[in-house]
Amino acid sequence: MSADSQRTSRLEPYLDNSEPAPTLLKMLVGVQLTGFREDAGLSQEQAAREVGFSPAKLSRIEAGKGRKPPTEADVRALLNLYGTDAYQSSLLLKILRRAGEPGWWQRYDKRIMPEWFDRLVGLQEAAATIRTFEIQYVPGLLQTADYTRAVVQRGLPNAPENEVQRRVELRMRRAQLLSREDAPQLWAVIDESVLWRVLGSPEVMREQLDHLVKMAQRPHVTLQVVPLSVTNASAPAIPITYLRFGGFDLPDVVYLEHIRSANFLEDRDETEEYRLALDRLADEALQPRETIELLRQTMEQRYGAKP
Numbered sequence: 001m002s003a004d005s006q007r008t009s010r011l012e013p014y015l016d017n018s019e020p021a022p023t024l025l026k027m028l029v030g031v032q033l034t035g036f037r038e039d040a041g042l043s044q045e046q047a048a049r050e051v052g053f054s055p056a057k058l059s060r061i062e063a064g065k066g067r068k069p070p071t072e073a074d075v076r077a078l079l080n081l082y083g084t085d086a087y088q089s090s091l092l093l094k095i096l097r098r099a100g101e102p103g104w105w106q107r108y109d110k111r112i113m114p115e116w117f118d119r120l121v122g123l124q125e126a127a128a129t130i131r132t133f134e135i136q137y138v139p140g141l142l143q144t145a146d147y148t149r150a151v152v153q154r155g156l157p158n159a160p161e162n163e164v165q166r167r168v169e170l171r172m173r174r175a176q177l178l179s180r181e182d183a184p185q186l187w188a189v190i191d192e193s194v195l196w197r198v199l200g201s202p203e204v205m206r207e208q209l210d211h212l213v214k215m216a217q218r219p220h221v222t223l224q225v226v227p228l229s230v231t232n233a234s235a236p237a238i239p240i241t242y243l244r245f246g247g248f249d250l251p252d253v254v255y256l257e258h259i260r261s262a263n264f265l266e267d268r269d270e271t272e273e274y275r276l277a278l279d280r281l282a283d284e285a286l287q288p289r290e291t292i293e294l295l296r297q298t299m300e301q302r303y304g305a306k307p
Helices: 003-009 022-039 044-051 055-063 072-082 086-099 115-126 145-155 161-179 202-216 268-284 288-303
Strands: 129-134 185-191 221-226 240-244 253-257 262-265
Touching (some): 022 055, 022 072, 022 086, 044 055, 044 072, 072 086, 115 161, 115 240, 129 268, 185 268, 202 288, 221 288, 240 268
Parallel strands (some): 129 185, 185 221
Antiparallel strands (some): 240 253, 253 262
């Protein structure tokens, strides 16, 4: 088997996964097609012209973007152009078909799951490591249901109850990611002000901080708090989510959320800046054991002991 075939064969386990990972599979298809194009000595513009695509269309395919995967006809046209052998072509087309199977989160309507958020959830489901910094709220994957409800009601004060409930259910379903056998490593850094900002009620906050203590003791979860006493902390003004994927030469992705949209950064120079920023924050934050102690102290002193 050639080196290229060995590279492609690493995708075979994804054919047997009971739960599809469409976002990851689209990215893997794109990475493989990029490799085949480069092996064929073609630029993106040359390849697009040969098969009648716009350069923008081929760029989207290779980046694995869009709610839906590329069509089989489009991928076949590219594979034929690149002279890809039968084994590699067959395997990649099988992966492409699996990429068309909806993930659990894609069963929500577009009002709750717009395309940019669909992509984030899919990336989190596929990530090997998730790093996050939050300056206003507890990170979504670490929220309790009542805390999430308070966040939703604060952000969407006029939303009907059924929509609020759906958003809470979605957040709790996302959090199940951390209970999987193959759960990603989560490294979360939060500002201490998050612990003091009352959402819902003191009871809701006490339950939320207690949940953070429990989650912080899991082997795949690292939680750090940047104390208010660190007056020169290098904290950015917006939340950051940094996603890393294992073993497939996929680019790291930085997610920056706005009120009604989000940016996804994949350029290595840009993502490296955010990785370094997260490293600096981790250096300035309390160590994990100290963070757990602060969480317990804040819970008892500000929100009272558990009844």
